[in-house]
Amino acid sequence: xxxxxxxxxxxxxxxxxxxxxxxxxxxxxxxxxxxxxxxxxxxxxxxxxxxxxxxxxxxxxxxxxxxxxxxxxxxxxxxxxxxxxxxxxxxxxxxxxxxxxxxxxxxxxxxxxxxxxxxxxxxxxxxxxxxxxxxxxxxxxxxxxxxxxxxxxxxxxxxxxxxxxxxxxxxxxxxxxxxxxxxxxxxxxxxxxxxxxxxxxxxxxxxxxxxxxxxxxxxxxxxxxxxxxxxxxxxxxxxxxxxxxxxxxxxxxxxxxxxxxxxxxxxxxxxxxxxxxxxxxxxxxxxxxxxxxxxxxxxxxxxxxxxxxxxxxxxxxxxxxxxxxxxxxxxxxxxxxxxxxxxxxxxxxxxxxxxxxxxxxxxxxxxxxxxxxxxxxxxxxx
Amino acid sequence: xxxxxxxxxxxxxxxxxxxxxxxxxxxxxxxxxxxxxxxxxxxxxxxxxxxxxxxxxxxxxxxxxxxxxxxxxxxxxxxxxxxxxxxxxxxxxxxxxxxxxxxxxxxxxxxxxxxxxxxxxxxxxxxxxxxxxxxxxxxxxxxxxxxxxxxxxxxxxxxxxxxxxxxxxxxxxxxxxxxxxxxxxxxxxxxxxxxxxxxxxxxxxxxxxxxxxxxxxxxxxxxxxxxxxxxxxxxxxxxxxxxxxxxxxxxxxxxxxxxxxxxxxxxxxxxxxxxxxxxxxxxxxxxxxxxxxxxxxxxxxx
Numbered sequence: 001x002x003x004x005x006x007x008x009x010x011x012x013x014x015x016x017x018x019x020x021x022x023x024x025x026x027x028x029x030x031x032x033x034x035x036x037x038x039x040x041x042x043x044x045x046x047x048x049x050x051x052x053x054x055x056x057x058x059x060x061x062x063x064x065x066x067x068x069x070x071x072x073x074x075x076x077x078x079x080x081x082x083x084x085x086x087x088x089x090x091x092x093x094x095x096x097x098x099x100x101x102x103x104x105x106x107x108x109x110x111x112x113x114x115x116x117x118x119x120x121x122x123x124x125x126x127x128x129x130x131x132x133x134x135x136x137x138x139x140x141x142x143x144x145x146x147x148x149x150x151x152x153x154x155x156x157x158x159x160x161x162x163x164x165x166x167x168x169x170x171x172x173x174x175x176x177x178x179x180x181x182x183x184x185x186x187x188x189x190x191x192x193x194x195x196x197x198x199x200x201x202x203x204x205x206x207x208x209x210x211x212x213x214x215x216x217x218x219x220x221x222x223x224x225x226x227x228x229x230x231x232x233x234x235x236x237x238x239x240x241x242x243x244x245x246x247x248x249x250x251x252x253x254x255x256x257x258x259x260x261x262x263x264x265x266x267x268x269x270x271x272x273x274x275x276x277x278x279x280x281x282x283x284x285x286x287x288x289x290x291x292x293x294x295x296x297x298x299x300x301x302x303x304x305x306x307x308x309x310x311x312x313x314x315x316x317x318x319x320x321x322x323x324x325x326x327x328x329x330x331x332x333x334x335x336x337x338x339x340x341x342x343x344x345x346x347x348x349x350x351x352x353x354x355x356x357x358x359x360x361x362x363x364x365x366x367x368x369x370x371x372x373x374x375x376x377x378x379x380x381x382x
Numbered sequence: 383x384x385x386x387x388x389x390x391x392x393x394x395x396x397x398x399x400x401x402x403x404x405x406x407x408x409x410x411x412x413x414x415x416x417x418x419x420x421x422x423x424x425x426x427x428x429x430x431x432x433x434x435x436x437x438x439x440x441x442x443x444x445x446x447x448x449x450x451x452x453x454x455x456x457x458x459x460x461x462x463x464x465x466x467x468x469x470x471x472x473x474x475x476x477x478x479x480x481x482x483x484x485x486x487x488x489x490x491x492x493x494x495x496x497x498x499x500x501x502x503x504x505x506x507x508x509x510x511x512x513x514x515x516x517x518x519x520x521x522x523x524x525x526x527x528x529x530x531x532x533x534x535x536x537x538x539x540x541x542x543x544x545x546x547x548x549x550x551x552x553x554x555x556x557x558x559x560x561x562x563x564x565x566x567x568x569x570x571x572x573x574x575x576x577x578x579x580x581x582x583x584x585x586x587x588x589x590x591x592x593x594x595x596x597x598x599x600x601x602x603x604x605x606x607x608x609x610x611x612x613x614x615x616x617x618x619x620x621x622x623x624x625x626x627x628x629x630x631x632x633x634x635x636x637x638x639x640x641x642x643x644x645x646x647x648x649x650x651x652x653x654x655x656x657x658x659x660x661x662x663x664x665x666x667x668x669x670x671x672x673x674x675x676x677x678x679x680x681x682x683x684x
Contacts, residue, residue, distance in 0.1 A: 047474035048418055099661075103671045105412075108473065109603050112417040116596035117658030123593075123651035124634075131645040145488060219425075220488075223481035230478045234468050266496050271488040278482035291467050 007263035012256075019153050020262045026156035026163075027215055027258035027273065028251045033163035034208045035228035035250025036170050039243045040201055042229040043181035048111050049093055049202060051222040053209045055115040056092020057085035058122025058218060061143055062129055078155050078214070085143075085218075086210045092118040093202060146217030146270030159211050166207050167247075177201060178239045215258070217270040224250065227277040234288035253277035303363040310344040310365065313337050343368055349377055390635070392516040392526050393588075397627040397653060399532035400585035404597035405623030406539055407578050409616050412602045413554050418473055420598040422480040423575065424582045426457035428487025431583055436494050443531055447583055454579030457483055458572070509590030509650040511631070528587045535584045539577050543616075546570070551612065589650040596654035597623055604660040607668035626657040 014021040041047050064084025068077045092114045099110035126140060151159070170177070179187040180197050188194055205225060212221040232245035257273030264272075286293050305321055312319035313333050322328040327337030347365045350358055350373055357373040369377075411420045427450040434442070434449025457479050464475040518524035543550060552560040553567035560567045578598070585594050601623040605615045630653030635646045665671055 042470070042474050045471045045473065047471070047477055051421070051477065099665060103607055103665050103668075105603055105606065105665075106415045106417070108415055109412050109417040109599055112421050112595055112599040113603055113658065113661055115421070116593065116654060117600065117661070120593055120596055120651040120654030120658065123648050124655060127646075127648035127651065131643070220481055220485055222477055223485065226474055226477040226481065230464070230468065230470055230474055233470055266492050268488055268492050271485040271492075274481055274485035275489060278485065281478060281482065285464065285467070291469070293463065293467060296467055 008259060010263070012259050022153040022156045022160075023151055023215075023262065024255055024258045026151070026160040028255040029160035029163040029167075030208070030212055030215065031224060031228070031250035031252070031254025031273075031277075032247045033167045033170075033250075034212060034224035034254075035232075035246040035248070036167050036243060037201070037204050037208050038225035038227075038229035038250070039232060039246040040170070040177050040181060041205055041225060042233065043239070043242070044198070044201065046198075046202065046205075047226050047229070048108070048222070049096065050205050050209055050225045052092050052096050052111045052115045052118075053089040053206045054213075054218045054221045055122075056095075056118035057089040057210060057213060058119050058144070059125055060084035060086070060088030060091075060122075061140060061213075062122055062125040063088070065140055066129060066132075078158075081143075082210050082213070085213055086206060088118060088122075089210060090203075090206050093206060142217075143213050144217050144219060145268060146213075146215050146220065146273075147268075151214055155214070159214070163208065163211055166204055166211075170204060173197070173200060174243075182239065215269055216273055220270045220274045223274040223277060224254070227274070227281045228253065231277075231281040231284040234284040234291045249277070249280050253280050299363075303366050306340070306363075307344070307365040310340045314341045314344060340366075346374075346377070353377060387520065388516050390631075392514045392529055393511040393649065394628060394631055396514045396526070396529050396532055396588040397511060397631055397649065398624045399529065399536050400581075400588045400594075401597045401601070401623035401627040401653065401657075402620045403532065403536045403539060403581050404585060404594055405601035405619040406536075406543065406616065407574065407581055408598035409602040409605075409619055410550065410554055410574055411578070412599060412606060417599045417603075418476050419575070420578055421595050422457060422461065422476040423454050423578045424594045424598070425480040425484040427453050427579050427582050427586075428484050429453055429490055430487075430579075431586070432487050432490040432494060436490065436497075443527060447531075447580065450579050450583040451576055453483065454575055458575045509586065509588050509593060511588055511649040514588065528584075531584045532588065535577075535580050539581070542573065542577065589653065593650045593654045596657055597626075600654070600657035600661050601626065604657070604664040604668070607661075607664035607671040610670055622660055623657065626660060627653050630654070630656040 014024075038047070038050075041050060061081050061084055064077075064081045067084070068080045095118075096107070096110040096114035099105050099113065100107045105113075129140070176187070176192050176197055177200075179190075179192065180194060180201075184194060187197075208225065209221050212224050216224060228246040228248075228250035229242065231249050232242045235245055236242050253276045254273050257276030258269065260276065261267045261269040261272035284292065287295075289295055306325065309319040309322045309325065309327060313322060313327060318328060318331070322337065325336070325340070327334055327340055333341065344365045346369055347358075350369060354373065354376045357376045359370055359373065362369075408417075408420060411417050430449035430451070430453025431446045432449075433453075434445035434447070437449075438445035460479045461472075461475050464470055464478060465472060468475070470478075514526050514528050516525055549560070549565055550570055552563075552565060553570040557567035581598075582594050585597070589597065601619040602615065604622055605619040609615050609618060631649050633647070633656065634649040634652040638644075638646055
């Protein structure tokens with residue numbers, strides 16, 4: 001394993017060859033752009049639209065391949081392939097949108113339909129292309145699960161530049177998009193073109209999806225747009241926090257995954273990048289200070305302990321830990337302990353007299369009741 | 383025995399059973415607005431399938447089924463945790479969980495290939511109907527394993543739906559009321575997740591796990607646009623599903639022949655495309671295609 005570890009270190013410090021270095025940097029740029037777009041897609045609840053785009057690119061890829069061959073182009077002609085991919089990808093998204101708007105199908109059903117049917121059409125076309133005499137269509141299959149190693153340095157550079165341009169465009173639209181995500185009515189009232197902004201956001205999503213096809217493959221490319229944003233969401237609830245964390249996670253995860261894939265032969269590129277991002281996501285899920293699983297478990301345990309301690313104090317008894325909270329000293333409750341018991345009794349009263357005012361978000365019996373609940377209790381004096 | 387019975391018949395049987403099974407289960411996903419859950423489970427079972435395969439050392443159906451069910455449960459649980467703790471919308475929560483699990487599955491496929499355990503990514507992505515053969519026709523006991531698995535899961539699903547028809551209907555349309563009455567809509571939801579996972583694994587050798595999504599959602603969606611009646615929708619969706627299977631298979635095999643070619647198209651893909659065309663037709667001409675809002679709007683205009 002030390003050999004593999006050394007290899008990874010080499011790759012991470014750009015010592016594993018020019019090509020590898022460029023591919024890794026390109027992946028990082030892509031990850032950054034995907035993280036940025038993904039943050040807004042998440043906040044607009046449109047994350048899965050990118051899945052429809054990703055799967056819908058397959059028929060476009062195959063058709064572009066055929067067209068390029070018919071026009072006599074040699075080799076792979078990446079820009080042509082990506083143009084075809086973008087075309088059907090956007091068509092797929094438009095089909096999902098049309099189904100949602102014009103029929104009574106729900107948006108999730110529309111996305112699932114567009115995603116799977118376009119993908120299937122691509123598979124059918126692929127099976128046809130495989131019977132044609134012109135070789136090298138094996139390259140097409142690399143778009144399904146990705147193969148960043150097949151990128152030349154020039155191609156990787158081109159993709160990186162495009163990704164950074166997309167990120168730049170996103171930054172230019174930062175404030176209107178932010179307003180759109182958090183207060184759509186205000187945005188409309190100020191005259192922002194809501195439909196246009198949505199279209200721009202989805203368009204950027206489609207662009208980043210297409211750019212990611214070669215490295216991560218069309219099945220997994222949606223992960224680039226979702227994982228960094230979801231991970232960021234565990235750490236922050238402000239737009240700037242979510243956005244920049246998402247950009248950072250995307251860049252870092254993609255960089256790490258590309259490095260790992262370049263040195264371990266048995267690590268397919270798309271899967272490696274997604275697993276690296278998945279590690280970031282899992283770490284956030286576990287360890288984030290307010291929303292993580294560990295923090296939540298600690299909070300619950302503490303709240304339960306405090307309720308039991310307050311109950312005991314109420315009955316005049318001691319309880320292990322009451323001293324730690326500062327609620328009891330020398331066998332008698334302190335002022336803070338008395339306050340804790342008073343809060344608990346207010347909750348009991350609220351449950352009995354005004355249960356509809358019980359707040360769902362607070363810790364039962366521990367947190368102070370909000371003003372509305374107290375006012376209601378005051379009016380309904382026993 | 384003629385080539386039809388040895389080659390086409392078992393494939394048609396497998397495709398028909400897979401499509402009918404997925405269509406049946408998909409109704410409950412579509413009605414509960416959980417179509418993407420079908421997408422999520424179809425992807426998430428991959429590590430379970432490969433894991434079961436690697437542990438059992440061969441295409442042992444029970445090991446892969448157990449692995450798939452375990453993976454589906456893990457996915458469903460993880461999705462709930464992500465939604466609740468992170469306050470994240472359902473689609474993104476599903477996307478986060480299933481992409482990581484699918485990537486893990488792809489990674490494991492590579493490791494399995496390295497140890498010469500051969501399970502094809504192709505099989506998972508677009509199925510291999512061509513490999514489902516009945517060489518010893520007409521010996522019924524010699525029907526291919528995939529057909530038996532599909533028939534078994536179909537029978538179990540049909541039995542579950544029939545036995546629990548009222549509870550399922552209640553849980554689908556008004557889970558809060560069902561809970562208030564003392565039923566357990568959560569258990570029914572869990573059962574649905576497990577059955578979808580079983581259907582995905584039973585079907586993946588026939589139509590591939592990604593095409594399972596098409597068969598889960600397209601026939602019920604098309605049926606939904608054609609009728610308001612719950613039972614009619616379910617029966618119609620099964621009919622549309624199996625119909626798409628036969629039509630798609632025929633298209634894949636015989637359309638190229640009509641044009642003078644000797645090869646055939648990917649059958650699973652053709653089946654999914656036909657079901658997609660059914661949705662398109664229903665969206666354009668179905669008698670119940672309009673939402674309440676757009677129907678009201680068109681009444682106001684007309």
